[in-house]
Amino acid sequence: MGKCVGICDFNYLDEDYVAQRRESSEKAAYPASNVYDLQRRTRVWRSDGFFLVVDGENSIVFQEQAGVNLTALVAPGEYATPTLFFAAVKTALEAAGVATYTVDTAASGKIRIASNLGGGATVFRLMTTAVAFAEMAEILGFGTDTDFTGASTYTADVLRMHSEEWLEWDLGFPTNPGAFLLASDRNSPLKITPNCAVRLQGNWTRDWTAPAVDLEVPYDEFVLGLWDFTNGLAGSSYPSGFRYWRVQFVDPSNPRRYLEFGVCYLGHVYVTERGCSVFPLEFGPQDLSTVNYAEAGQGFGQELPNTSGIQVTWNALTKQEERELRLFYERTKRTRAFFIIMDSVEQEDGTGAFSVNNRDWVKLVKFQTDPRYRLSSPNFFEGGWALREEL
Amino acid sequence: MSWRNVVKPLSTADVAGNLVSQKFRHPTLPMVIDGVVIGFAGYNNPAFGELRVRIYSDRSGSPGKLIATSTNGRAKADVHTLANFMKWATFQFDDVQLQAGEWYHLVLVPSAYTGVDASFLAWRMSYPDPQYPLVITDLDAAGAARHHLDFALHGYTIGGED
Numbered sequence: 001m002g003k004c005v006g007i008c009d010f011n012y013l014d015e016d017y018v019a020q021r022r023e024s025s026e027k028a029a030y031p032a033s034n035v036y037d038l039q040r041r042t043r044v045w046r047s048d049g050f051f052l053v054v055d056g057e058n059s060i061v062f063q064e065q066a067g068v069n070l071t072a073l074v075a076p077g078e079y080a081t082p083t084l085f086f087a088a089v090k091t092a093l094e095a096a097g098v099a100t101y102t103v104d105t106a107a108s109g110k111i112r113i114a115s116n117l118g119g120g121a122t123v124f125r126l127m128t129t130a131v132a133f134a135e136m137a138e139i140l141g142f143g144t145d146t147d148f149t150g151a152s153t154y155t156a157d158v159l160r161m162h163s164e165e166w167l168e169w170d171l172g173f174p175t176n177p178g179a180f181l182l183a184s185d186r187n188s189p190l191k192i193t194p195n196c197a198v199r200l201q202g203n204w205t206r207d208w209t210a211p212a213v214d215l216e217v218p219y220d221e222f223v224l225g226l227w228d229f230t231n232g233l234a235g236s237s238y239p240s241g242f243r244y245w246r247v248q249f250v251d252p253s254n255p256r257r258y259l260e261f262g263v264c265y266l267g268h269v270y271v272t273e274r275g276c277s278v279f280p281l282e283f284g285p286q287d288l289s290t291v292n293y294a295e296a297g298q299g300f301g302q303e304l305p306n307t308s309g310i311q312v313t314w315n316a317l318t319k320q321e322e323r324e325l326r327l328f329y330e331r332t333k334r335t336r337a338f339f340i341i342m343d344s345v346e347q348e349d350g351t352g353a354f355s356v357n358n359r360d361w362v363k364l365v366k367f368q369t370d371p372r373y374r375l376s377s378p379n380f381f382e383g384g385w386a387l388r389e390e391l
Numbered sequence: 392m393s394w395r396n397v398v399k400p401l402s403t404a405d406v407a408g409n410l411v412s413q414k415f416r417h418p419t420l421p422m423v424i425d426g427v428v429i430g431f432a433g434y435n436n437p438a439f440g441e442l443r444v445r446i447y448s449d450r451s452g453s454p455g456k457l458i459a460t461s462t463n464g465r466a467k468a469d470v471h472t473l474a475n476f477m478k479w480a481t482f483q484f485d486d487v488q489l490q491a492g493e494w495y496h497l498v499l500v501p502s503a504y505t506g507v508d509a510s511f512l513a514w515r516m517s518y519p520d521p522q523y524p525l526v527i528t529d530l531d532a533a534g535a536a537r538h539h540l541d542f543a544l545h546g547y548t549i550g551g552e553d
Contacts, residue, residue: 108493109490145455
């Protein structure tokens with residue numbers, strides 16, 4: 001495995017270190033603070049529905065009298081809940097027209113706009129084919145091929161649970177992290193769709209219009225991640241990194257109607273210089289289920305989740321490296337979870353050095369037993385780690 | 392006994408705007424679609440460039456907003472060399488996610504197409520037996536006659552809401 005193993009030893013997002021953490025939205029029972037607790041990967045953050053309305057792209061064109069277009073301007077801004085966004089749309093419609101409007105979601109989750117046809121209004125038409133309506137129609141989920149006419153209530157064509165979501169971090173001073181990782185329950189896929197666009201962005205300021213670094217995070221079923229052991233995620237052009245970082249998600253038609261993540265890591269990666277983890281790599285699944293046998297011999301299983309065990313063997317460690325690894329264990333002990341990137345090298349064909357998908361080998365683990373080291377000759381240490389994947 | 396068509400001919404107008412579509416849904420689970428198989432036929436060497444399939448949302452029983460177009464097209468030369476034919480072809484999609492219980496429409500879209508009585512493309516009907524129960528398919532409100540149109544989806548469902 002050589003130097004393809006990275007130990008994620010310092011999460012810059014820990015409350016003790018990060019200057020400020022912000023999130024686009026959160027459901028009250030699933031706050032964003034959950035995602036920074038590496039000890040409980042199944043305690044999650046769920047998005048609530050963030051809508052970003054930009055000046056110049058905020059027009060809703062509609063009619064209350066046949067043939068007379070009205071334009072409602074939704075107040076530009078960040079709306080951290082659907083309720084706030086719907087209230088802004090209602091306010092805009094009522095400011096431009098005379099009827100009273102109701103903006104909510106149908107049972108399907110699609111946005112719905114209804115007029116009471118009051119105040120002298122004779123019709124309610126959404127003129128989605130109007131050019132000025134294009135951006136808001138996209139945010140709301142209304143198709144723009146034909147106008148919506150002939151009713152007083154219109155439900156959007158497609159689900160729009162947000163315009164985007166993000167987690168943003170102010171690290172206090174320019175920082176160049178080595179790895180970014182997002183994961184959730186070990187035994188079920190991430191609750192994003194394959195079309196979810198995920199980007200890691202770094203910038204000197206909180207203006208995300210054109211961030212200095214804008215990296216695509218490739219989709220994976222279980223772990224989203226980027227790392228660069230050599231130059232850091234800010235790249236060789238910005239070795240000192242950036243004060244502000246954020247991860248942005250655009251997955252507006254997610255049928256679950258929320259995004260969910262359990263753990264998030266943005267931080268340092270320790271990679272040994274001379275010493276290395278060596279083959280053979282021993283690993284295997286661990287089924288935590290128990291089976292009881294009846295007197296007649298039938299087996300009755302109590303099915304529990306799977307995890308896995310991994311044995312990492314270190315060789316040729318220098319005295320500095322042995323000290324680093326030893327001190328790392330002093331901090332984590334057997335009680336604290338950490339990420340280990342075991343197959344960091346990606347081949348030209350997209351596979352890892354020893355795996356089909358190297359994201360499979362980003363593991364959230366704890367030490368299962370105390371590590372052992374042996375001084376085989378001066379400045380040459382050997383060692384062994386027994387790790388167990390966290391659930 | 393009267394004659395029954397086993398296909399739904401596509402006229403020029405059917406392709407230009409009055410879309411012929413097949414409604415479908417999964418009644419209980421969200422789906423991710425990465426392919427659609429369509430059965431179709433040609434009569435008397437119909438002129439067209441290539442075939443693609445589109446997925447639309449449902450708006451009062453008819454196709455509403457275009458959600459996705461197949462990433463691959465089927466050129467005429469790939470489809471047939473005979474004047475009269477019946478084929479099944481797979482059209483690929485880039486992981487289109489669809490909501491549980493919501494209706495969607497499949498639309499077969501030939502480019503550079505002229506469909507007239509003497510020469511046309513047609514969508515095969517699911518005749519004599521419907522492929523799917525009515526909780527999964529429904530008759531096309533735009534007038535696809537009495538039988539469902541022939542299709543199969545490729546993809547997977549994702550777990551229920553929790």
